[in-house]
Amino acid sequence: MNSNSLSLIYQHYLEKTPFRKQNEHTYMMLPEAGNGYIYRVTTYSGIEIVYSHIQYHEPYPTNFSSRGQMIELQFALSGQRHVNVAGLDYTLPMGQGALIFLQDFKACFHPPVNEQYQSFALGIPVSLFNYAASQLAARRQVAIEFNQILKGAAFHHFSFELDHRSIVMIEHLIKDLKSVHKSPLLMEAAALEILNRFMIQLFDLTPMPEGLSKEDVRKLHMAREILESSMIDPPSLITLSQKVGLNDFKLKKGFKACFGTTVFEYLRQIRLDYAMKLLRSQESNVTEAAMAVGYSNVSAFSEQFFREYGVKPSSLKKKLF
Numbered sequence: 310m311n312s313n314s315l316s317l318i319y320q321h322y323l324e325k326t327p328f329r330k331q332n333e334h335t336y337m338m339l340p341e342a343g344n345g346y347i348y349r350v351t352t353y354s355g356i357e358i359v360y361s362h363i364q365y366h367e368p369y370p371t372n373f374s375s376r377g378q379m380i381e382l383q384f385a386l387s388g389q390r391h392v393n394v395a396g397l398d399y400t401l402p403m404g405q406g407a408l409i410f411l412q413d414f415k416a417c418f419h420p421p422v423n424e425q426y427q428s429f430a431l432g433i434p435v436s437l438f439n440y441a442a443s444q445l446a447a448r449r450q451v452a453i454e455f456n457q458i459l460k461g462a463a464f465h466h467f468s469f470e471l472d473h474r475s476i477v478m479i480e481h482l483i484k485d486l487k488s489v490h491k492s493p494l495l496m497e498a499a500a501l502e503i504l505n506r507f508m509i510q511l512f513d514l515t516p517m518p519e520g521l522s523k524e525d526v527r528k529l530h531m532a533r534e535i536l537e538s539s540m541i542d543p544p545s546l547i548t549l550s551q552k553v554g555l556n557d558f559k560l561k562k563g564f565k566a567c568f569g570t571t572v573f574e575y576l577r578q579i580r581l582d583y584a585m586k587l588l589r590s591q592e593s594n595v596t597e598a599a600m601a602v603g604y605s606n607v608s609a610f611s612e613q614f615f616r617e618y619g620v621k622p623s624s625l626k627k628k629l630f
Contacts, residue, residue, distance in 0.1 A: 318375050319357050348486040352497035357432030360483050365420050374415040380433040383407045388426035391419040395463035409466040429479050431500050467511045473537035477582045518566035528553040529563045541603040581617050595622045
């Protein structure tokens with residue numbers, strides 16, 4: 310299947326739903342069905358980036374079928390939608406994601422009624438997935454390929470919980486989708502980063518650094534999750550090592566080997582990412598954003614923000630008004 314046929318699958322699906330195309334990237338829900346919108350961008354390599362924010366007034370089941378093949382990375386941000394696909398009931402609860410594989414399928418979608426439903430999805434061309442899988446899997450000498458995953462079935466999925474870093478990346482992409490100054494090229498780069506992140510996670514493709522066991526790598530992932538959930542008041546390196554059951558030397562060395570950055574640099578990155586979200590959403594001024602992510606010194610925050618993004622946080626805030 311080429312990327313154009315993936316685009317056609319999305320186009321045919323939108324034609325069956327109660328939406329009217331408003332412009333190249335926006336679809337508005339018909340008033341008689343509910344309210345809301347869908348933003349959609351197709352990148353150069355054929356990735357479909359889709360954000361839905363909708364609410365139905367009455368039940369509106371939608372039947373859809375396709376003889377094609379498709380892969381979709383789905384994220385349920387609020388509400389939940391029920392789907393029967395290939396005779397199997399499938400629900401993606403709020404706060405969860407899934408990587409789904411489909412071919413020659415029939416589906417019936419049952420959206421929630423009188424409930425805000427927000428979802429974000431990346432449609433991935435099969436050829437792109439197979440290429441990425443072959444490059445990643447070569448490190449671990451395993452084989453991952455679309456046909457091997459489905460094994461002739463019509464539907465298969467891998468579920469996962471959303472972590473802080475992924476949510477921030479998704480929110481940045483949604484912001485870009487809504488912008489009149491969107492850059493499909495930069496959005497494609499962000500989409501590929503998200504895809505890469507979850508392929509490594511779901512298929513256990515983290516390279517096994519020398520001197521570390523699989524259990525050590527699991528503990529390093531745990532350390533990363535602790536940092537993401539406590540960035541305002543993070544534990545010391547010694548405390549973090551005790552929490553995950555690794556000595557501080559192995560924690561420092563292993564973290565850099567697994568994630569390509571030090572513990573301190575990773576903490577700095579997730580803090581600045583979240584501060585960027587607060588500023589872009591106009592939820593906070595510069596001082597409030599700095600405090601919200603654990604910086605007591607606003608000048609130090611502004612300096613690191615500028616070093617990371619090439620713009621002062623105060624300038625960014627002014628541009629938004």
